[in-house]
Amino acid sequence: MPESITAVEIIRQSHQGISIKPFIVRGDDGASYFVKGLEKAGGPALISEVIGAELGKRMGLPIPDWKLMHxxxxxxxxSAIPNVTDLGGGLAFASRAVENASDFSVSNINHTPIDLRRRVLLFDLWVRNGDRCLSERGGNVNLILDGSGSLTVIDHNMAFDRAFCCNDFMETHVFRDCRSFFRDLVVRQEHMEILSDAVKNWGTITSLLPDDWLFRDRDQIDLTEPTVAERLEMLEVFKDERFWGEL
Structure with missing residues (x-):
């Protein structure tokens, strides 16, 4: 398990997030984090955050560093902050805050490097994350810009969705216009290798997960929905031609 940090100041609850609104918390390392607690988020959502962050980074996506926070x-x-008890229940997931961040909008799409847009689309399809929607009418895009205007990819608590619908995903994803890129067989092969490399150290990734996110009793039976084993099965569909046919 990775070394954890300890919260020293709960600053406020963030306005970001629809299903789970994180808290902005300062850690004993001096940095500020967006923090989701076990009490509110539940183990499966926090597991999705860690696995999503780790796989995304291995694919070269600009995902903030994260830590476990006590x-x-x-x-x-x-604390007098409303809903602060949501931070209880055990170790929390803490995503390092991006300084001088700003919202990502439709006007930023064409200013984002095309290769990065393609990788975000592929990543979200792979981990079954339908929570990156944006259109002229708005949406929940879970992307921000850092102080220099570069893309940062955040929030993966909704990944590994058993009810994931590929058609809905392709109609609403912020970078849906990039899907035709993957129809080239050489491109598919290249990106199949990228996904293979990302998931190669699955045991290392899952070793980062705290027991109290995974197990509900002392028998240490994984009762999360979906289980870690089922998540790996979901990911391994990239080896199947049908997965690439969805793009």
């Missing part, structure tokens, strides 16, 4: 009970008890 939020002391006394820090929660003495």
């Amino acid at each position: 939020v002391p009970n006394e820090l929660i008890s003495f």
Whole structure:
């Protein structure tokens, strides 16, 4: 398990997020983080965050560094911030805050490097993340721009969705216009290798997950939905031609 940090100040609850609104928390390393607690998010969502962040980074996506964060009970008890008890329940997922961040909008799409747009589309299809929607009418895009205007990819608590619908995904994804790129067989082969390399160290990735996210009792039976084993089965569909046919 990775070394954890400890919360020293709960600053406020973020306005970002639809299903789970994280808290902005300062850690004992001096940095600020967007933090999701086990009490509110639940183990499966936090597992999706870690696996999504780790796989995305291995694909070369600009995903903020993350850490496990211990939020002391006394820090929660003495806080007057609404909903602060959502941070309880055990180790929390903490994504490092991006300084001077701004919202990503439709006007930013064409200013984003084409290769990065393609990789984000492929990544979201691969991990079954339908939570990257954007159109002229708005949406929940889970992308931000850093201080220099470069893309940052965030929020993967909705990944590994058993009810994932590829047709809906392709109609609403922010980078849906990139799908034709993957119809080239040479391109498919190149990206199949990228996905293979990303998932190669699956055991290393899953070793980062705290037991209290995974197990509900002392028998240590994985009762999360989906289980870690089922998540790996979902990912391994990239070896099947039908997966690439969805693009």
